[in-house]
Amino acid sequence: MTQTQTARLMDGAGLAARIVEECTSRAAALTERTGQAPCLATVLVGEDPASVTYVRMKRSRSAKAGIESRHVELPATTTTKELVGAITELSEDPAVHGILLQHPVGEHIDERAAFEAIAPEKDVDGVTMHSFAAMSFGLPGFQSCTPGGIMRLLDAYDVELTGKHAVVVGRSAILGKPAGMLLLDRNATVTYCHSRTRDLSSIVRQADVLVAAVGRARFIHGDDIKPGAVVIDAGYNAGNVGDVDFDSAKTRASLITPVPGGVGPMTIAVLLAQTVDAAERQLGVAER
Structure with missing residues (x-):
């Protein structure tokens, strides 16, 4: 991809709507049953x-x-x-x-x-140590909702993760850390960074898949994006801007999430999906 090209947008709002539509059908079926x-x-x-x-x-x-x-x-x-x-x-x-x-x-x-x-069994937001352990070991359980939404987005756009270098900028217990664990479970090579990482730009430039989750507006600039990288902006800051400078990054990335309309809607969609999952399990009608 050259710098004159523009990245393809990853439509989190559209995918989230489809997930919620499925949840609605499942919830109705469970209620009837x-x-x-x-x-x-x-x-x-x-x-x-x-x-x-x-x-x-x-x-x-x-x-x-x-x-x-x-x-x-x-x-x-x-x-x-x-x-x-x-x-x-x-x-x-x-x-x-x-x-x-x-x-x-x-x-x-x-x-x-x-x-x-x-x-x-009720941790549908994926915030407990039990849920983090399940994510880390690839065991059944509930995912932290934003990382879970990120993985669904990557799957929807057929992003191959095996062998890819994924860089996660951020280390919170419910976003950065579990996102890295989920990527690692999918055979990506994962590097964790944060706001105090030395020479952060040089590490970000190596990323085939970048997850920005540091909570600082436009913290990552387009010059730091590897040409053709997949950029997931999980930040949301004042002024409806993410952690990535979108205008400069979209000329380098192959796929990029907008803010708003990217990761945010997926978070709520996963929360609802996992709530229905939990209800099905507790009421003894789960098929998975």
Whole structure:
């Protein structure tokens, strides 16, 4: 690919719509067969405007897909013990099939302890240590939703991963780290980088597949993209921009995700799909 050419866009919104359509059919079939609809419980601590918006959107999408939602709203003063107690109660409730703790929570809360209170079979957001281990070992379980969405996008565009050099820029427990594990499980050679990596540009330039998940607007520039690389921008920053400078990167990449409309819609689609998966398993009608 020459610099005068433009990368093909990876349509996450379109693929997500197809996944949600399938979820809707599966949810309806499950409800008809068992008399019980899939149920996703959302837990929100405090009133952070962005978190409130995210939870409202997820509940709305759930309803449209035939997934019931139960919402637990807790004050910002909630302690770790109180949050763990609320999540444990949901984990023990047979009417709840999936649990989503909206994060981040307050700095005074042990977020990891709260995540670990989610029963593994209800961890549809893929945030527990159990789910990370399953991803790392290629075992059945729930994927972290954004990395899971990335893998589905790569598959939809027939991106061959075996033997390819995948560079993940970012190391968060629910995005960068699990994305690398999923790529490794597909026989890619994976390099993890982050904002403190020395000579980051030289490593990024080696990437056949680049996953940008560092949380900094336009952190990666087109000059750092290997010609013909597949670029997955998992960042979302103020001004509707990703972690990659899209305009310069699209002249180098062969495939690239837009922001918005790329990885974001896939995250919610995977959450809904995994909620239906969880309900099917718990209600004893799973075919897989």
